[in-house]
Structures are given as structure tokens and as C-alpha cells.
Amino acid sequence: MPQDRVFLVVVDDSPEKAVALRYACLRVRKSGGRVALLRITEPPEMQEWAGIAALMQEERRQEAEQLLSALAAEVEEMTGALPLQLIREGDPVEEVLEVLAEDPRISILVLATATEGGPGPLTTALTGRHAGALRCPITLVPGGMTDAELDRVT
Amino acid sequence: MSVYLPIAEMSVDALLLLGIGLGVGWLSGLFGVGGGFLLTPLLILIGIPAPVAVASGANQTLGASVSGLIAQWRRGNVDPRMGVVLLVAGLAGSFAGTQLFVLLRRLGQVDLAVSLFYVVVLGTVGALMVRESLRAILRRRRLAPARTHQHSWLHGLPFKMRFRRSRLYISVIPPALVGFGIGILSAVMGVGGGFMLVPAMIYVLGMPTTTTIGTSLFQVTFVSANVTLLQALQTGSVDIVLTLLLLAGGVAGAQFGAAMGTRLRGEETRALLGLLVLSVALRLLWDLLETPGSLYFLGTAT
Numbered sequence: 001m002p003q004d005r006v007f008l009v010v011v012d013d014s015p016e017k018a019v020a021l022r023y024a025c026l027r028v029r030k031s032g033g034r035v036a037l038l039r040i041t042e043p044p045e046m047q048e049w050a051g052i053a054a055l056m057q058e059e060r061r062q063e064a065e066q067l068l069s070a071l072a073a074e075v076e077e078m079t080g081a082l083p084l085q086l087i088r089e090g091d092p093v094e095e096v097l098e099v100l101a102e103d104p105r106i107s108i109l110v111l112a113t114a115t116e117g118g119p120g121p122l123t124t125a126l127t128g129r130h131a132g133a134l135r136c137p138i139t140l141v142p143g144g145m146t147d148a149e150l151d152r153v154t
Numbered sequence: 155m156s157v158y159l160p161i162a163e164m165s166v167d168a169l170l171l172l173g174i175g176l177g178v179g180w181l182s183g184l185f186g187v188g189g190g191f192l193l194t195p196l197l198i199l200i201g202i203p204a205p206v207a208v209a210s211g212a213n214q215t216l217g218a219s220v221s222g223l224i225a226q227w228r229r230g231n232v233d234p235r236m237g238v239v240l241l242v243a244g245l246a247g248s249f250a251g252t253q254l255f256v257l258l259r260r261l262g263q264v265d266l267a268v269s270l271f272y273v274v275v276l277g278t279v280g281a282l283m284v285r286e287s288l289r290a291i292l293r294r295r296r297l298a299p300a301r302t303h304q305h306s307w308l309h310g311l312p313f314k315m316r317f318r319r320s321r322l323y324i325s326v327i328p329p330a331l332v333g334f335g336i337g338i339l340s341a342v343m344g345v346g347g348g349f350m351l352v353p354a355m356i357y358v359l360g361m362p363t364t365t366t367i368g369t370s371l372f373q374v375t376f377v378s379a380n381v382t383l384l385q386a387l388q389t390g391s392v393d394i395v396l397t398l399l400l401l402a403g404g405v406a407g408a409q410f411g412a413a414m415g416t417r418l419r420g421e422e423t424r425a426l427l428g429l430l431v432l433s434v435a436l437r438l439l440w441d442l443l444e445t446p447g448s449l450y451f452l453g454t455a456t
Contacts, residue, residue, distance in 0.1 A: 045367065048185050048349050050286050050424055052356060056363040063364075 005033035006084065008106045010040070010096060011071060014120060016143030019150070020112035021071065023141045025078040026154035035075050036084035036106060038099055039064040040092045061087060093125040100135055108137055115144040161393035162206045168399055170200065175214075175403020182218045182404070183411025185427060190215035190345035190378070191279075193400070195272050195434045199441070202396070204268040205259065209385035209392045210400060211344025212378045217401055218408065219346055219375040226368030233319035233365040237372035239326055240333035240351075244377040247337020252384040255342060259389060269438050271343050276435035279349060283428030287421045320361045320369075329359055333373060341381050346374035 007024035011017055024035050041060040047053040068085045075083045084105075088095040100106055111126065113119035119127075119140075126138065141150075157168045174196050182189035194211035198204055226232055258264040311325035332354045336347040351370045355361045361369070386392040 047352075048187055048283065048424065048427060049353060050290055050421060052352060052363065052366075055356065059363050 004105050004107070006036050006106045006108075007033060008036045008038060008099070008109045010038050010092070010109075010111065010122060011067065012040070012092065012122065014112075014114065014143075016112035016114055016120070016141075019143050019145055020110045020141050021075070022078075022147065023112070023139070023145075023150050023154065024110045025075055026150055028079045028081075030154050033107075034081060034084065035079060036086060036103075037068050037071055037075070038086045038088065038096065039068055040095045041087065041089045043089050057089070061089075092122055093130060096122065096126065097130060097133055106136055108139055109134070110139045110141060112141045112143045115142070157395060157399070159202075159206075159393050159396050161391060162202050162396060164201065166200065166202075166396075171396065171399040172403040174200075175400040176407040177403075178214065178400075179218075179404035179407025180411040180414075181407075181427070181430075183408035184414055184423070185411075187218075187346075187349060189218055189404070191276065191343070191349065192430070192434065194268075194344040195276065195438055197396075198265075198269065198272075199434075199437060203391075204265040205255070205385070205389050205391035206393050206396065208255075208268060208342070208344035209382060209389070210397050212340065212346075212381040212385065213392065213397050214400055214404055215344070215346035216375060216378040216382060217404060219348075219371050219378065223368070223371040223375050226371055229368070230319075231365055231368035232372050233317055233361075233369045234372075235315070236317045236320055236322075236329060236359075236361070236365070237369045239315070239329045240336075240369070240373040241376050243330040243333030244337035244340070244373050245380055247334035248341040248377050248381045248384065249337075250334075251338040251341025252381070252388055254338070255385075256388055266442070268342065269442055271339075273435050273439045273442065275339070275343065275350075276431050277439070280428050280430075280432030280435055284425060284432060287425035287428060290421045291425065317361075320365045322359070322361060324359065329355075332358060336373070337377055340374075340377050341384070344381070346378050348374050 007027060009017070009021050009024050011021075021035075021037075027033065028035055041057075041064050044053045044056040044060070047056070064087045065085075068087065072083050072085060075081075086099060086103075088099060096109070100109065109126070111120075111123050113123050118124060120143075123140065126134065127140070145153075155168045156165045157171075158165050174193070178189040178193045178196070181187070181192060190211035193214050194207045197207035197210060202210075223232070255264065258267045309324065311327045313326045314323060315326050316323050332351070336351050336354075339345060339347050339350070348370050351373065352366055355366045355370060356363060382392060
């Protein structure tokens with residue numbers, strides 16, 4: 001079993017991220033590897049007070065940490081190992097590309113598509129305009145798949 | 155290209171007004187601020203009477219805040235309950251402020267009072283802004299985000315209320331006082347007051363930063379709408395030609411500013427804003443202290 005097969009899941013506020021996360025966990029449980037969670041925080045808006053902008057940045061980071069550690073506990077329960085936790089600040093598409101370029105451990109990017117109204121902005125950008133810039137395969141999981149269906153395909 | 159302003163009762167160069175609108179709109183887009191605190195003193199400096207300048211400033215702030223409020227509301231960043239408490243107090247404050255304005259007008263001291271308010275408030279705010287950014291520039295030190303979560307006397311007050319979106323359980327008295335104070339400033343100075351409301355909400359009320367911006371915009375939007383209306387009804391000082399010219403420039407400028415704001419960040423821009431605020435305050439102070447060119451003039455007493 002290759003030790004460094006890492007599934008990267010982008011944790012955003014969409015409902016379908018849970019499907020992507022579950023898919024990644026099931027793959028890891030059944031055929032080995034690790035899960036990595038990436039949360040991208042919004043950079044603070046321009047503020048007339050520097051102290052408030054700094055506070056804003058700090059609170060968003062703390063929020064991201066709390067979210068990731070809650071999800072990490074779920075991942076550990078399913079796969080038996082704690083996931084890698086990454087927090088970046090900036091534009092989601094740019095940061096995903098940058099993480100993939102910088103972190104050689106990541107082997108597959110797992111994205112779930114939205115069930116209605118297009119596949120979601122991140123999926124659209126990464127499979128369309130930026131598809132050539134990726135340096136690892138993408139797995140697209142349909143956001144409407146149920147737990148039983150996910151279980152069957154993994 | 156001169157135009158005659160019917161309410162201000164004077165002729166001004168239309169291009170100058172468009173330029174002021176453009177500049178203030180640009181800054182408000184860049185910093186996400188209402189811009190009233192720059193617009194009103196600039197209008198006073200070019201000779202527009204203070205009541206008209208104040209009413210126009212409030213109107214400009216309204217225009218700048220609405221679009222921001224809609225964006226924040228969609229993202230769920232407005233705490234409606236806190237917003238309503240601040241708003242009710244703010245409306246009361248702006249009502250009191252307009253009464254004060256009417257009283258000052260009767261005494262004939264309105265120009266002096268508005269200028270004094272501006273010198274004190276802008277002077278303080280500008281000095282704090284410059285100090286904050288100079289410190290950051292000189293030391294390149296990350297500003298330690300300080301937030302006091304100690305239980306102060308503020309937590310002992312009665313009439314506690316739960317603000318779920320902001321995860322707070324505090325007395326309604328501090329937010330009501332903050333809202334009332336900003337309401338008065340809004341009516342007397344023609345500002346939205348966001349630049350003072352936001353720090354007060356964070357450091358005094360202890361609100362999380364996620365809900366602060368949206369909730370302050372909620373208060374600012376409705377209070378400045380109320381101020382514009384009250385000024386129009388009670389002092390009859392909203393000049394439609396002036397506000398239209400300013401808004402035309404302001405809308406265009408805000409687009410430029412918002413586009414630049416996403417690329418431009420950092421202490422240098424903030425220091426410039428601080429210096430600008432401070433120099434406006436100093437200029438107003440100079441105008442108050444300088445010996446007038448003609449010491450008396452003959453005319454009918456108003």
C-alpha cells in the first residue's frame with residue numbers, strides 16, 4: 001500500500017462537500033491512504049482600522065480551525081487516522097492550485113458537484129479554465145449520491 | 155460650467171461637484187466606507203452652507219451603504235436583532251440630533267457647531283488612524299488582535315437580551331447608547347458613522363467581526379435615510395441639483411474604488427486615508443481660527 005496516497009477534500013460551505021468527504025473516507029478505509037482537509041478563508045475586506053482587519057483575519061482562522069477539527073474527528077472515526085489539516089487565505093481556485101503545486105503528498109483531488117444549477121464554481125473553474133494547471137487527477141463525485149451508493153462504488 | 159443650486163442659493167462649478175463626488179465615491183469604494191465624513195467637510199470648504207452640506211452627506215452615505223447592506227444580508231452577516239436595537243436607538247438619536255440642529259440654526263450658530271464637531275471628531279479619528287498605521291509600517295509588526303473578554307460593569311446591567319447571530323447575551327443598554335450616540339452624530343455631521351460604530355461594536359459590545367460590518371451597515375442605511383428625510387422636512391436643506399451631481403460622480407467613483415480595493419491593501423493606503431481625514435480637520439480648524447478677510451458685513455439678520 002503506498003503510504004503517500006492522499007485524497008484532498010476542499011471544505012467549503014456547500015452541502016455537497018459532505019458527499020466528497022464521505023467518498024474520500026470510504027476510499028481510504030477500503031484501499032488505504034490518507035484524507036487531507038483544506039479550508040480556504042476569505043481575506044478581510046478593506047477596513048479603515050488596521051486592528052479590526054487583523055482581528056477579522058484572526059477570527060476567521062479560528063473558525064476554520066474549529067470546523068476542521070470537528071470534521072477531523074469524523075474522519076478519524078471512519079478511517080482510523082487523523083487527516084492532514086490545511087488552512088489557506090484567499091481566492092478558492094487559486095489557493096487549491098497553489099496547494100496542489102506546493103504539496104507533493106497530495107495524489108487525488110476529490111470534488112463533489114452541486115445537484116442543481118451547474119456543478120459549482122470551484123468544479124467549473126478547475127475542470128474548465130484551469131484544468132491544464134492541475135498536477136494531479138480529479139475525482140468528481142455527484143453531490144446527489146446517497147451513502148449506500150457511495151458505499152457501492154468505493 | 156456653473157450651475158445654480160436652488161436650496162444652497164449659490165452657483166458652483168458642476169465639474170467641481172462631479173469631481174468631489176467621484177473622489178469621495180472612489181475612496182468609499184476603496185475602503186468600504188460611507189464617505190459622508192469626507193463629503194460634508196469638503197462641501198463646507200467650497201462654501202456650501204453647513205445645513206445643506208450635512209443633508210447631502212447623509213444622502214451620499216445612504217447611497218453608498220445600500221448596496222453593501224444587500225451583499226452582507228445575502229451572506230447572512232447581519233444580526234437582525236442587534237440591528238433593530240441599534241436602529242431604534244439610532245432613529246431616536248437622529249431625531250434628537252435634528253432638534254439640536256434646528257435649535258442651533260435658530261441661534262445662528264449652526265455653521266460653527268458643525269465645524270467644531272468635525273474638527274473634534276475627524277481630528278481624533280484621523281490621529282488614531284495615522285498612529286495605528288505608522289506603528290504598523292515602522293515596525294512591520296503584526297498588530298496583536300486584542301479583545302477584552304473580561305466581565306466589566308457592562309455585564310452587570312439589567313434588561314439582558316440574547317443576540318443569537320452574534321452569540322451574545324448582554325444588556326440592551328450599551329447597544330442602545332452606542333446607537334443613540336451615532337444617531338446624533340449622523341444628524342449633526344451628515345455621516346453614517348460606520349467608522350466609529352464598527353470599533354464600538356467590537357470593543358465595547360464584544361460582537362464577533364463576522365456580523366459587525368453587516369449589522370453596522372443595517373443601522374447606517376436606515377439612520378441616514380431618516381436623517382435625509384428629517385433634514386428635508388425640518389430644515390428644508392436637501393438640494394436636489396447638488397445631490398444628483400454628487401451621486402452621479404459617486405456611483406462612477408465607487409466602481410473604480412471597489413475594483414482597486416481588491417488589489418490594493420495594506421498600511422500605506424490606510425495611512426493615506428488617515429492623513430486625508432486629519433488634513434480636512436486641520437483645514438476646518440484653520441478656517442475657524444483665521445481672521446476673516448472682512449470683519450463685518452452688512453445684511454439682513456437671519
